Amino acid sequence: MLTKQDNELICLTGPDTAMGNAMRRFWLPVIQSSDMPTPNGDPKAVELLGERFVVWRDQDGRPGMYAEGCLHRGASMQLARADGDGLRCIYHGWKFAVDGKVLETPNVTDPKFKDRINAKVYPTREAGGLVWAYLGPQGEEPPFPHWPFMDVPDTNRINVRAIVNCNYVQVIEGLVDSSHLTVLHSSALARSNDSDLDYAGKISHMQFDSAPVIEADETDFGFHYVAIRQNNESRVARVTSFISPCFVANANGDVLLMLVPINDERCNFYHVWWDAAKPIGEEPLRSEQLVFVGLDEPTLRKYGMTEDTWNGPNAMSLPNGFGQDKLSQRKGHFSGFDGITQEDAACSISSGKIRDRSQELLCSSDLAISRLHRCLLATARAARDQQEIPALRARLGEAVGVSGEIGPDNDWRGLVPHHQITSSPRGRSGQGQ
Ligand code: FES
Numbered sequence: 122m123l124t125k126q127d128n129e130l131i132c133l134t135g136p137d138t139a140m141g142n143a144m145r146r147f148w149l150p151v152i153q154s155s156d157m158p159t160p161n162g163d164p165k166a167v168e169l170l171g172e173r174f175v176v177w178r179d180q181d182g183r184p185g186m187y188a189e190g191c192l193h194r195g196a197s198m199q200l201a202r203a204d205g206d207g208l209r210c211i212y213h214g215w216k217f218a219v220d221g222k223v224l225e226t227p228n229v230t231d232p233k234f235k236d237r238i239n240a241k242v243y244p245t246r247e248a249g250g251l252v253w254a255y256l257g258p259q260g261e262e263p264p265f266p267h268w269p270f271m272d273v274p275d276t277n278r279i280n281v282r283a284i285v286n287c288n289y290v291q292v293i294e295g296l297v298d299s300s301h302l303t304v305l306h307s308s309a310l311a312r313s314n315d316s317d318l319d320y321a322g323k324i325s326h327m328q329f330d331s332a333p334v335i336e337a338d339e340t341d342f343g344f345h346y347v348a349i350r351q352n353n354e355s356r357v358a359r360v361t362s363f364i365s366p367c368f369v370a371n372a373n374g375d376v377l378l379m380l381v382p383i384n385d386e387r388c389n390f391y392h393v394w395w396d397a398a399k400p401i402g403e404e405p406l407r408s409e410q411l412v413f414v415g416l417d418e419p420t421l422r423k424y425g426m427t428e429d430t431w432n433g434p435n436a437m438s439l440p441n442g443f444g445q446d447k448l449s450q451r452k453g454h455f456s457g458f459d460g461i462t463q464e465d466a467a468c469s470i471s472s473g474k475i476r477d478r479s480q481e482l483l484c485s486s487d488l489a490i491s492r493l494h495r496c497l498l499a500t501a502r503a504a505r506d507q508q509e510i511p512a513l514r515a516r517l518g519e520a521v522g523v524s525g526e527i528g529p530d531n532d533w534r535g536l537v538p539h540h541q542i543t544s545s546p547r548g549r550s551g552q553g554q
Protein backbone atom coordinates (compact mmCIF):
# COMPACT_ATOMS: atom_id res chain seq x y z
CA MET A 122 0.00 0.00 0.00
CA LEU A 123 1.23 3.50 -0.78
CA THR A 124 -0.09 6.89 0.22
CA LYS A 125 -1.58 8.92 -2.59
CA GLN A 126 1.46 11.23 -2.42
CA ASP A 127 3.96 8.37 -2.71
CA ASN A 128 1.91 6.82 -5.49
CA GLU A 129 2.11 10.05 -7.46
CA LEU A 130 5.81 10.30 -6.71
CA ILE A 131 6.58 7.03 -8.50
CA CYS A 132 3.93 7.19 -11.24
CA LEU A 133 4.19 10.73 -12.61
CA THR A 134 7.02 11.20 -15.10
CA GLY A 135 6.22 14.42 -16.96
CA PRO A 136 8.56 17.43 -17.07
CA ASP A 137 9.54 18.72 -13.63
CA THR A 138 8.22 15.73 -11.69
CA ALA A 139 10.58 13.85 -9.36
CA MET A 140 10.33 10.52 -11.21
CA GLY A 141 10.39 12.31 -14.54
CA ASN A 142 13.64 13.99 -13.61
CA ALA A 143 15.04 10.67 -12.39
CA MET A 144 14.13 8.88 -15.62
CA ARG A 145 15.70 11.65 -17.67
CA ARG A 146 19.04 10.84 -16.03
CA PHE A 147 19.16 7.39 -17.72
CA TRP A 148 19.55 6.28 -21.33
CA LEU A 149 16.07 5.23 -22.44
CA PRO A 150 14.86 3.46 -25.58
CA VAL A 151 12.88 5.90 -27.70
CA ILE A 152 11.89 3.89 -30.75
CA GLN A 153 12.78 0.62 -32.47
CA SER A 154 15.30 0.99 -35.29
CA SER A 155 12.78 -0.67 -37.59
CA ASP A 156 10.25 2.11 -36.85
CA MET A 157 12.73 4.93 -37.48
CA PRO A 158 12.52 6.99 -40.69
CA THR A 159 14.77 5.75 -43.48
CA PRO A 160 17.83 7.93 -44.28
CA ASN A 161 16.57 11.38 -45.29
CA GLY A 162 12.99 10.10 -44.87
CA ASP A 163 10.11 11.97 -43.28
CA PRO A 164 10.60 13.06 -39.66
CA LYS A 165 8.43 11.26 -37.14
CA ALA A 166 6.85 12.57 -33.93
CA VAL A 167 7.22 10.51 -30.77
CA GLU A 168 5.96 11.08 -27.25
CA LEU A 169 8.06 10.16 -24.24
CA LEU A 170 7.64 11.03 -20.55
CA GLY A 171 4.76 13.33 -21.46
CA GLU A 172 6.85 15.39 -23.91
CA ARG A 173 6.85 15.41 -27.68
CA PHE A 174 9.93 14.99 -29.81
CA VAL A 175 10.76 14.38 -33.44
CA VAL A 176 13.11 11.63 -34.59
CA TRP A 177 14.85 11.54 -37.95
CA ARG A 178 17.79 10.01 -39.84
CA ASP A 179 19.99 12.19 -41.98
CA GLN A 180 21.19 11.13 -45.45
CA ASP A 181 24.10 9.22 -43.85
CA GLY A 182 21.72 7.26 -41.63
CA ARG A 183 22.72 9.05 -38.41
CA PRO A 184 19.77 9.08 -35.96
CA GLY A 185 18.71 12.30 -34.30
CA MET A 186 16.12 13.39 -31.78
CA TYR A 187 14.84 16.97 -31.76
CA ALA A 188 12.57 18.79 -29.34
CA GLU A 189 9.31 19.04 -31.25
CA GLY A 190 9.20 22.84 -31.35
CA CYS A 191 11.65 24.62 -33.65
CA LEU A 192 14.38 26.59 -31.90
CA HIS A 193 13.26 29.78 -33.65
CA ARG A 194 9.55 30.21 -32.94
CA GLY A 195 8.30 26.77 -32.14
CA ALA A 196 6.73 25.39 -35.35
CA SER A 197 6.64 21.60 -35.15
CA MET A 198 9.70 19.88 -36.55
CA GLN A 199 7.35 17.11 -37.66
CA LEU A 200 6.40 19.51 -40.45
CA ALA A 201 10.05 20.04 -41.41
CA ARG A 202 11.54 19.12 -44.78
CA ALA A 203 14.05 16.29 -44.92
CA ASP A 204 16.99 18.07 -46.46
CA GLY A 205 19.96 15.69 -46.68
CA ASP A 206 22.30 16.72 -43.88
CA GLY A 207 19.62 18.38 -41.76
CA LEU A 208 15.94 19.04 -41.11
CA ARG A 209 14.66 22.34 -42.48
CA CYS A 210 11.82 24.03 -40.58
CA ILE A 211 9.11 25.03 -43.06
CA TYR A 212 8.30 28.32 -41.29
CA HIS A 213 11.46 30.38 -41.92
CA GLY A 214 13.79 27.70 -43.25
CA TRP A 215 16.23 27.29 -40.39
CA LYS A 216 18.07 24.02 -40.89
CA PHE A 217 19.38 21.78 -38.12
CA ALA A 218 21.79 18.81 -38.23
CA VAL A 219 21.09 15.76 -36.04
CA ASP A 220 23.92 16.80 -33.71
CA GLY A 221 22.30 20.19 -33.10
CA LYS A 222 24.51 22.26 -35.41
CA VAL A 223 22.54 25.06 -37.03
CA LEU A 224 23.36 24.83 -40.74
CA GLU A 225 21.32 27.72 -42.16
CA THR A 226 19.18 30.65 -40.95
CA PRO A 227 18.03 32.20 -44.25
CA ASN A 228 16.09 35.09 -42.69
CA VAL A 229 19.17 36.38 -40.82
CA THR A 230 21.81 38.35 -42.76
CA ASP A 231 24.62 37.93 -40.20
CA PRO A 232 26.43 34.75 -41.39
CA LYS A 233 27.94 34.19 -37.93
CA PHE A 234 24.54 34.15 -36.17
CA LYS A 235 24.00 30.45 -36.79
CA ASP A 236 27.37 29.60 -35.23
CA ARG A 237 26.34 31.12 -31.91
CA ILE A 238 23.24 28.96 -31.41
CA ASN A 239 22.40 25.25 -31.17
CA ALA A 240 19.26 23.32 -32.04
CA LYS A 241 17.33 21.60 -29.28
CA VAL A 242 18.53 18.03 -29.83
CA TYR A 243 19.27 15.17 -27.46
CA PRO A 244 22.19 12.72 -27.39
CA THR A 245 21.19 9.48 -29.15
CA ARG A 246 22.75 6.06 -29.65
CA GLU A 247 21.59 3.13 -31.76
CA ALA A 248 22.21 -0.38 -30.47
CA GLY A 249 20.41 -3.69 -30.15
CA GLY A 250 17.66 -2.78 -32.62
CA LEU A 251 16.72 0.35 -30.64
CA VAL A 252 17.42 4.07 -30.74
CA TRP A 253 18.23 5.35 -27.24
CA ALA A 254 18.28 8.91 -25.98
CA TYR A 255 19.38 10.83 -22.92
CA LEU A 256 16.96 13.61 -21.92
CA GLY A 257 18.63 14.90 -18.76
CA PRO A 258 20.85 17.88 -17.96
CA GLN A 259 23.38 18.57 -20.68
CA GLY A 260 26.75 16.89 -20.25
CA GLU A 261 25.68 14.66 -17.36
CA GLU A 262 24.75 11.53 -19.25
CA PRO A 263 25.82 8.27 -17.58
CA PRO A 264 27.91 5.67 -19.44
CA PHE A 265 25.85 4.02 -22.17
CA PRO A 266 24.79 0.60 -20.75
CA HIS A 267 26.06 -2.42 -22.60
CA TRP A 268 23.27 -5.01 -22.61
CA PRO A 269 24.08 -8.55 -23.75
CA PHE A 270 21.62 -8.37 -26.68
CA MET A 271 23.73 -5.63 -28.21
CA ASP A 272 26.41 -8.20 -29.06
CA VAL A 273 24.31 -10.41 -31.35
CA PRO A 274 23.44 -9.76 -35.00
CA ASP A 275 19.88 -8.78 -35.97
CA THR A 276 19.22 -12.36 -37.08
CA ASN A 277 19.72 -13.57 -33.49
CA ARG A 278 17.45 -11.06 -31.84
CA ILE A 279 13.71 -10.36 -31.66
CA ASN A 280 12.69 -6.75 -31.05
CA VAL A 281 9.03 -6.04 -30.52
CA ARG A 282 7.01 -3.21 -29.00
CA ALA A 283 3.51 -3.23 -27.53
CA ILE A 284 1.64 -0.14 -26.36
CA VAL A 285 -0.16 -0.55 -23.04
CA ASN A 286 -2.82 1.99 -22.08
CA CYS A 287 -1.93 2.43 -18.42
CA ASN A 288 0.81 3.79 -16.18
CA TYR A 289 4.18 2.07 -16.55
CA VAL A 290 4.45 1.04 -12.86
CA GLN A 291 1.53 -1.38 -12.98
CA VAL A 292 3.05 -3.18 -15.98
CA ILE A 293 6.38 -3.54 -14.17
CA GLU A 294 4.53 -4.88 -11.12
CA GLY A 295 3.24 -7.72 -13.28
CA LEU A 296 6.80 -8.57 -14.28
CA VAL A 297 8.01 -8.97 -10.69
CA ASP A 298 5.00 -10.97 -9.56
CA SER A 299 5.83 -14.63 -10.02
CA SER A 300 2.77 -16.04 -8.26
CA HIS A 301 0.33 -14.80 -10.91
CA LEU A 302 2.01 -16.88 -13.61
CA THR A 303 0.62 -20.16 -12.34
CA VAL A 304 -2.91 -18.72 -12.30
CA LEU A 305 -3.43 -16.03 -14.95
CA HIS A 306 -1.29 -17.78 -17.56
CA SER A 307 -2.37 -21.32 -16.71
CA SER A 308 -3.86 -22.05 -20.14
CA ALA A 309 -0.73 -20.79 -21.91
CA LEU A 310 1.44 -22.80 -19.54
CA ALA A 311 -0.60 -25.91 -20.31
CA ARG A 312 0.03 -25.26 -24.03
CA SER A 313 3.74 -25.19 -23.32
CA ASN A 314 3.65 -28.95 -22.76
CA ASP A 315 3.09 -29.46 -26.51
CA SER A 316 5.46 -26.78 -27.77
CA ASP A 317 9.04 -27.19 -28.98
CA LEU A 318 9.88 -23.55 -28.31
CA ASP A 319 12.76 -22.87 -25.90
CA TYR A 320 10.50 -20.33 -24.26
CA ALA A 321 7.83 -22.93 -23.59
CA GLY A 322 10.40 -25.26 -22.04
CA LYS A 323 11.54 -22.53 -19.68
CA ILE A 324 8.11 -21.74 -18.28
CA SER A 325 6.26 -25.07 -18.20
CA HIS A 326 7.34 -25.92 -14.62
CA MET A 327 5.36 -22.92 -13.40
CA GLN A 328 2.13 -24.87 -13.88
CA PHE A 329 2.85 -26.28 -10.46
CA ASP A 330 3.07 -24.57 -7.08
CA SER A 331 1.07 -21.35 -7.07
CA ALA A 332 2.62 -20.19 -3.77
CA PRO A 333 6.34 -20.11 -4.53
CA VAL A 334 8.82 -19.04 -1.86
CA ILE A 335 9.72 -15.43 -2.61
CA GLU A 336 12.90 -13.72 -1.37
CA ALA A 337 14.46 -10.44 -2.44
CA ASP A 338 17.63 -8.36 -2.00
CA GLU A 339 18.29 -4.76 -2.80
CA THR A 340 21.18 -4.40 -5.22
CA ASP A 341 23.25 -1.59 -6.68
CA PHE A 342 21.09 -1.63 -9.86
CA GLY A 343 17.71 -1.93 -8.10
CA PHE A 344 16.71 -5.30 -6.68
CA HIS A 345 16.57 -8.96 -7.57
CA TYR A 346 14.14 -11.53 -6.26
CA VAL A 347 13.65 -15.25 -6.47
CA ALA A 348 10.60 -17.46 -6.79
CA ILE A 349 11.37 -21.02 -5.74
CA ARG A 350 8.91 -23.69 -6.81
CA GLN A 351 8.86 -27.24 -5.56
CA ASN A 352 7.94 -29.77 -8.24
CA ASN A 353 8.15 -33.34 -6.99
CA GLU A 354 11.81 -33.75 -6.09
CA SER A 355 13.16 -30.65 -7.80
CA ARG A 356 13.41 -27.06 -6.52
CA VAL A 357 13.45 -24.58 -9.34
CA ALA A 358 14.63 -21.03 -8.58
CA ARG A 359 13.69 -18.18 -10.90
CA VAL A 360 15.68 -15.00 -10.29
CA THR A 361 14.32 -11.79 -11.84
CA SER A 362 16.14 -8.45 -11.71
CA PHE A 363 14.54 -5.03 -11.69
CA ILE A 364 17.03 -2.54 -13.07
CA SER A 365 16.33 1.13 -12.40
CA PRO A 366 14.45 2.96 -13.57
CA CYS A 367 12.29 0.75 -15.84
CA PHE A 368 14.08 -2.43 -17.00
CA VAL A 369 13.39 -6.05 -16.07
CA ALA A 370 15.74 -8.96 -16.81
CA ASN A 371 13.31 -11.88 -16.95
CA ALA A 372 14.23 -15.11 -15.18
CA ASN A 373 14.25 -16.97 -18.51
CA GLY A 374 17.64 -15.32 -19.02
CA ASP A 375 17.15 -14.40 -22.65
CA VAL A 376 14.81 -11.44 -22.67
CA LEU A 377 15.04 -7.85 -21.42
CA LEU A 378 11.77 -5.99 -20.87
CA MET A 379 11.60 -2.20 -20.85
CA LEU A 380 8.64 -0.07 -19.76
CA VAL A 381 9.07 3.46 -20.97
CA PRO A 382 6.29 5.95 -20.20
CA ILE A 383 4.78 7.63 -23.25
CA ASN A 384 2.87 9.71 -20.73
CA ASP A 385 1.44 8.94 -17.31
CA GLU A 386 -1.42 6.85 -18.73
CA ARG A 387 0.31 4.95 -21.53
CA CYS A 388 3.63 3.20 -21.98
CA ASN A 389 5.85 1.54 -24.52
CA PHE A 390 6.53 -2.07 -23.62
CA TYR A 391 9.71 -3.13 -25.41
CA HIS A 392 10.82 -6.76 -25.49
CA VAL A 393 14.21 -7.91 -26.70
CA TRP A 394 14.97 -11.63 -26.90
CA TRP A 395 18.41 -12.77 -27.96
CA ASP A 396 20.14 -16.09 -28.62
CA ALA A 397 23.83 -16.22 -29.44
CA ALA A 398 23.47 -19.53 -31.28
CA LYS A 399 20.02 -19.59 -32.88
CA PRO A 400 18.69 -17.19 -35.57
CA ILE A 401 15.53 -16.45 -33.59
CA GLY A 402 15.10 -13.18 -35.47
CA GLU A 403 14.44 -15.11 -38.68
CA GLU A 404 11.28 -16.90 -39.77
CA PRO A 405 9.70 -19.17 -38.75
CA LEU A 406 11.27 -18.86 -35.30
CA ARG A 407 10.43 -15.18 -34.90
CA SER A 408 6.72 -15.59 -35.62
CA GLU A 409 6.39 -18.79 -33.59
CA GLN A 410 7.80 -17.01 -30.55
CA LEU A 411 5.67 -13.90 -30.99
CA VAL A 412 2.44 -15.83 -31.58
CA PHE A 413 3.07 -17.93 -28.47
CA VAL A 414 3.15 -14.84 -26.23
CA GLY A 415 0.57 -12.73 -28.11
CA LEU A 416 3.07 -10.22 -29.50
CA ASP A 417 2.49 -10.94 -33.18
CA GLU A 418 1.14 -8.01 -35.17
CA PRO A 419 -2.42 -9.36 -35.74
CA THR A 420 -2.93 -10.13 -32.05
CA LEU A 421 -1.51 -6.78 -30.93
CA ARG A 422 -3.80 -5.00 -33.38
CA LYS A 423 -6.81 -7.05 -32.27
CA TYR A 424 -6.41 -5.66 -28.75
CA GLY A 425 -5.37 -2.12 -29.72
CA MET A 426 -1.73 -2.40 -28.69
CA THR A 427 -0.01 -0.88 -31.73
CA GLU A 428 0.82 2.64 -32.80
CA ASP A 429 -2.20 2.85 -35.11
CA THR A 430 -4.72 1.01 -32.88
CA TRP A 431 -4.08 2.12 -29.27
CA ASN A 432 -6.73 4.84 -29.64
CA GLY A 433 -9.18 2.76 -31.68
CA PRO A 434 -12.33 0.82 -30.78
CA ASN A 435 -10.38 -2.38 -30.08
CA ALA A 436 -8.17 -0.84 -27.41
CA MET A 437 -8.90 -2.64 -24.15
CA SER A 438 -11.47 -0.65 -22.19
CA LEU A 439 -14.38 -1.07 -19.81
CA PRO A 440 -17.03 -0.65 -22.57
CA ASN A 441 -15.56 -3.45 -24.70
CA GLY A 442 -14.94 -5.74 -21.74
CA PHE A 443 -11.20 -5.33 -22.29
CA GLY A 444 -11.54 -7.64 -25.27
CA GLN A 445 -12.13 -10.71 -23.15
CA ASP A 446 -13.82 -13.72 -24.76
CA LYS A 447 -16.22 -14.99 -22.10
CA LEU A 448 -17.36 -17.87 -24.32
CA SER A 449 -13.86 -19.25 -24.63
CA GLN A 450 -13.50 -18.86 -20.88
CA ARG A 451 -16.69 -20.91 -20.36
CA LYS A 452 -15.34 -23.53 -22.71
CA GLY A 453 -12.28 -24.00 -20.55
CA HIS A 454 -9.71 -21.34 -21.37
CA PHE A 455 -8.78 -19.87 -17.99
CA SER A 456 -8.64 -16.17 -18.85
CA GLY A 457 -10.42 -15.75 -22.19
CA PHE A 458 -7.52 -13.88 -23.81
CA ASP A 459 -5.44 -14.88 -26.82
CA GLY A 460 -1.96 -14.50 -25.34
CA ILE A 461 0.12 -14.00 -22.23
CA THR A 462 0.70 -10.37 -23.22
CA GLN A 463 -3.04 -9.63 -23.37
CA GLU A 464 -3.69 -11.43 -20.08
CA ASP A 465 -1.14 -9.20 -18.38
CA ALA A 466 -2.31 -6.06 -20.16
CA ALA A 467 -5.97 -6.68 -19.25
CA CYS A 468 -5.14 -7.02 -15.56
CA SER A 469 -2.93 -3.91 -15.64
CA ILE A 470 -5.28 -1.70 -17.67
CA SER A 471 -8.46 -2.77 -15.87
CA SER A 472 -7.06 -1.66 -12.51
CA GLY A 473 -7.12 1.97 -13.65
CA LYS A 474 -5.03 4.29 -15.78
CA ILE A 475 -2.97 5.07 -12.68
CA ARG A 476 -3.82 2.53 -10.02
CA ASP A 477 -4.68 3.96 -6.62
CA ARG A 478 -2.29 2.01 -4.39
CA SER A 479 -3.78 3.43 -1.21
CA GLN A 480 -6.62 0.96 -1.83
CA GLU A 481 -4.76 -2.31 -2.33
CA LEU A 482 -4.04 -5.15 0.05
CA LEU A 483 -0.63 -6.70 -0.50
CA CYS A 484 0.04 -10.23 0.76
CA SER A 485 3.15 -12.31 1.42
CA SER A 486 3.57 -13.28 -2.25
CA ASP A 487 3.81 -9.56 -3.12
CA LEU A 488 7.22 -9.15 -1.53
CA ALA A 489 8.85 -8.16 -4.81
CA ILE A 490 6.08 -5.62 -5.46
CA SER A 491 6.99 -3.95 -2.16
CA ARG A 492 10.65 -3.97 -3.16
CA LEU A 493 9.72 -2.35 -6.46
CA HIS A 494 7.80 0.41 -4.70
CA ARG A 495 10.67 0.96 -2.28
CA CYS A 496 13.19 1.11 -5.10
CA LEU A 497 11.12 3.51 -7.21
CA LEU A 498 10.47 5.73 -4.18
CA ALA A 499 14.19 5.88 -3.39
CA THR A 500 14.90 6.81 -7.02
CA ALA A 501 12.23 9.52 -7.16
CA ARG A 502 13.15 10.95 -3.74
CA ALA A 503 16.82 11.13 -4.70
CA ALA A 504 15.93 13.15 -7.79
CA ARG A 505 13.49 15.34 -5.84
CA ASP A 506 16.08 16.06 -3.13
CA GLN A 507 18.85 16.55 -5.70
CA GLN A 508 20.82 13.61 -4.32
CA GLU A 509 22.70 11.12 -6.46
CA ILE A 510 20.41 8.41 -7.86
CA PRO A 511 21.89 5.13 -6.56
CA ALA A 512 21.55 3.08 -9.78
CA LEU A 513 23.51 5.64 -11.80
CA ARG A 514 26.66 4.22 -10.21
CA ALA A 515 25.83 0.62 -11.26
CA ARG A 516 26.77 -1.24 -14.43
CA LEU A 517 23.17 -1.75 -15.47
CA GLY A 518 23.87 -4.02 -18.44
CA GLU A 519 25.47 -6.66 -16.21
CA ALA A 520 22.34 -7.40 -14.18
CA VAL A 521 20.76 -10.66 -15.29
CA GLY A 522 17.73 -12.86 -14.85
CA VAL A 523 18.36 -16.58 -14.52
CA SER A 524 16.64 -19.86 -13.64
CA GLY A 525 18.02 -23.09 -12.31
CA GLU A 526 17.47 -26.12 -10.17
CA ILE A 527 18.93 -25.81 -6.71
CA GLY A 528 19.49 -28.39 -3.99
CA PRO A 529 17.64 -28.22 -0.67
CA ASP A 530 20.59 -26.55 1.06
CA ASN A 531 21.74 -24.30 -1.79
CA ASP A 532 21.40 -20.54 -1.62
CA TRP A 533 19.75 -19.26 -4.81
CA ARG A 534 22.13 -16.27 -4.76
CA GLY A 535 24.72 -18.68 -6.16
CA LEU A 536 22.87 -18.25 -9.48
CA VAL A 537 23.76 -14.52 -9.55
CA PRO A 538 27.15 -14.35 -7.81
CA HIS A 539 28.21 -11.13 -9.53
CA HIS A 540 25.23 -9.05 -8.39
CA GLN A 541 26.19 -6.43 -5.80
CA ILE A 542 23.76 -6.85 -2.92
CA THR A 543 23.38 -3.62 -0.95
CA SER A 544 20.90 -4.87 1.59
CA SER A 545 19.09 -8.10 2.24
CA PRO A 546 15.96 -7.13 4.13
CA ARG A 547 13.90 -9.83 5.78
CA GLY A 548 11.71 -11.31 3.15
CA ARG A 549 10.35 -14.79 2.73
CA SER A 550 6.89 -15.66 1.67
CA GLY A 551 4.76 -18.49 0.44
CA GLN A 552 5.30 -22.11 1.47
CA GLY A 553 8.35 -23.36 3.28
CA GLN A 554 8.58 -20.67 5.93
S1 FES B 1 9.83 28.66 -36.53
FE1 FES B 1 11.25 27.36 -37.42
S2 FES B 1 12.44 28.63 -38.71
FE2 FES B 1 11.07 29.96 -37.74
Ligand SMILES: [Fe+2]
Binds near residue numbers: 302306
Ligand atom coordinates in the same frame (compact mmCIF):
# COMPACT_ATOMS: atom_id res chain seq x y z
FE1 LIG C 1 2.16 -12.22 -16.62
